[in-house]
Amino acid sequence: xxxxxxxxxxxxxxxxxxxxxxxxxxxxxxxxxxxxxxxxxxxxxxxxxxxxxxxxxxxxxxxxxxxxxxxxxxxxxxxxxxxxxxxxxxxxxxxxxxxxxxxxxxxxxxxxxxxxxxxxxxxxxxxxxxxxxxxxxxxxxxxxxxxxxxxxxxxxxxxxxxxxxxxxxxxxxxxxxxxxxxxxxxxxxxxxxxxxxxxxxxxxxxxxxxxxxxxxxxxxxxxxxxxxxxxxxxxxxxxxxxxxxxxxxxxxxxxxxxxxxxxxxxxxxxxxxxxxxxxxxxxxxxxxxxxxxxxxxxxxxx
Numbered sequence: 368x369x370x371x372x373x374x375x376x377x378x379x380x381x382x383x384x385x386x387x388x389x390x391x392x393x394x395x396x397x398x399x400x401x402x403x404x405x406x407x408x409x410x411x412x413x414x415x416x417x418x419x420x421x422x423x424x425x426x427x428x429x430x431x432x433x434x435x436x437x438x439x440x441x442x443x444x445x446x447x448x449x450x451x452x453x454x455x456x457x458x459x460x461x462x463x464x465x466x467x468x469x470x471x472x473x474x475x476x477x478x479x480x481x482x483x484x485x486x487x488x489x490x491x492x493x494x495x496x497x498x499x500x501x502x503x504x505x506x507x508x509x510x511x512x513x514x515x516x517x518x519x520x521x522x523x524x525x526x527x528x529x530x531x532x533x534x535x536x537x538x539x540x541x542x543x544x545x546x547x548x549x550x551x552x553x554x555x556x557x558x559x560x561x562x563x564x565x566x567x568x569x570x571x572x573x574x575x576x577x578x579x580x581x582x583x584x585x586x587x588x589x590x591x592x593x594x595x596x597x598x599x600x601x602x603x604x605x606x607x608x609x610x611x612x613x614x615x616x617x618x619x620x621x622x623x624x625x626x627x628x629x630x631x632x633x634x635x636x637x638x639x640x641x642x643x644x645x646x647x648x649x650x651x652x653x654x655x656x657x658x659x660x661x662x663x664x665x666x667x668x669x
Contacts, residue, residue: 368449368450368453368454368455368456368457369455369456369457370446370456370457370459371456371457371458371459372458372459372460372461372464373460373464374460374464374505377419377456377458377505377506378505378506378507380456381419381456381505381506381507381508382507384416384417384455385507389415389416389417390414390415390416390417390509390510391415391416391417391418391419391506391507391508391509391510392410392411392412392414392415392417392418392419392508392509392510392511392512393411393419393420393421393502393503393506393508393510393511393512394407394408394411394418394419394420394421394511394512395420395421395423395498395499395502395511395513396420396421396422396423396445397422397423397424397425397438397553398422398423398424398439398440398441398442398445398553399438399439399440399441399445399553399556400441400444400445400448400449400553401543401551401552401553401555402543402551403514403516403542403543403550403551403552404514405448405452406514406540406541406543407512407513407514407540408420408449408452408454408512409452410512410538410540411510411512411538412452412453412454414510414538415508415509415510417455417456418453418454418455418456419454419455419456419457419458419506419508420449420454420456420457420458421457421458421459421460421502421506422442422445422457422458422459423458423459423460423465423498424438424440425465425494425495425498426462426466426494427466427490427493427494427497427498428490428491428492428493428494428495428498429491429494430488430489430490430491433488434554434557437557438553439553439556442459458502458505458506465498465501472497473493473497474493474496474497474500474527474531475492475493475496475497476492476496476523476526476527476530478616479492479519479522479523479526479616479617480492480493480496480523482519482612482616482617482618483518483519483522483608483610483612483617483630484517484519484520484632484641485519485523485617486608487607487608487632492519492520492523495520495523495524496523496524496527499511499524499527500527500531500533503528503533503535508535509534509535509536510535510536510537510538511524511535511536511537511538512538512540513537513538513539513540514539514540514541514542514543515539515540515541515542515643515645516542516550516551516552516641516642516643517641518614518628518630518643518645519617519630521537521539522614522615522616522617524537525537525615526615542642542643544570547567547570548567548570548571548574549563549566549567549569549570550569550570550640550641550642552640552641554638554639554640555638555640557636557637557638558635558636558638559636562603562635562636562638565601565603565604565635566604566633566635566640568597568598568600568601568604569598569604569631569633569640569642570642571597572593572594572595572597572598572609572631573594573629573631573642573643573644574644575593575594575597576590576591576593576594576597576629576644577629577644577646579593580623580629580646580647581646585622585623585624586621586622586623587611587619587620587621587622587623587627588621590611590623590629591609591610591611594609594629594631595609598631598633603635603636604633604634604635605633605634605635606631606632606633607632607633607634607639608630608631608632609630609631610628610629610630610631611623611627611628611629611630612627612628612630613627613628614626614627614628614645623646623647625647626645626646626647627645627646627647628643628644628645628646629643629644629645629646630642630643631643
């Protein structure tokens with residue numbers, strides 16, 4: 368496994384792979400890797416001839432009041448994990464390598480960037496689109512792999528790839544969860560033990576709304592209300608949003624007869640967590656456990 372720090376070096380290595388006729392799978396990350404990230408690596412290895420992982424904590428996707436300074440940085444551990452997974456190339460650029468002095472160009476997907484996560488975190492999705500477009504140009508992958516947990520990011524990047532004619536395929540991969548249902552996130556390590564228990568209400572709320580939808584409930588308002596009622600059972604958990612949206616446009620919808628995205632963002636302690644479930648989609652239908660007690664469902668309904 369080669370670890371490269373300059374754009375020139377990674378471009379040269381990737382050109383060599385393409386000249387040899389090898390397809391390249393790119394997994395963009397900000398490091399602090401967990402099994403969710405590694406599942407993307409395994410997906411890339413299963414579908415492509417060579418796998419490239421980027422590790423770069425991108426400052427442009429953090430607002431001034433967000434956790435850039437304390438975002439976990441565990442490069443040596445990450446490097447070991449990627450080597451064990453058989454990754455071919457790791458791109459670990461510096462800040463000045465990715466954003467040299469005087470850089471002033473942005474990539475922004477209108478409308479989508481101001482919905483969902485974009486509404487709560489102004490500028491976040493512009494930062495994501497900008498850095499990912501740079502990585503696409505630098506690496507030149509045939510496929511790029513992203514987790515469904517970051518649903519707004521996935522929608523924005525798919526639209527960007529279509530609009531800007533990138534010659535690659537965006538592959539969305541299922542959310543990976545801890546045994547108790549909590550979606551894996553690099554930020555989970557900020558949770559105290561009591562907060563970790565409280566955070567499980569997010570998964571419970573999604574499972575209960577999913578079960579309501581599976582039982583025939585199509586009203587988005589009812590599903591959103593059900594999620595909020597479950598979240599309210601943990602008063603220390605502060606709800607940012609509990610929404611039902613179109614997964615492609617991130618627009619809120621009135622009913623889920625044709626499917627939809629159930630999405631929650633909440634703050635537990637000082638840590639903001641996000642999670643979501645797709646309904647009416649084979650991706651999450653195969654991966655999501657919708658078991659919820661009848662008592663919990665009754666609470667959500669009433």
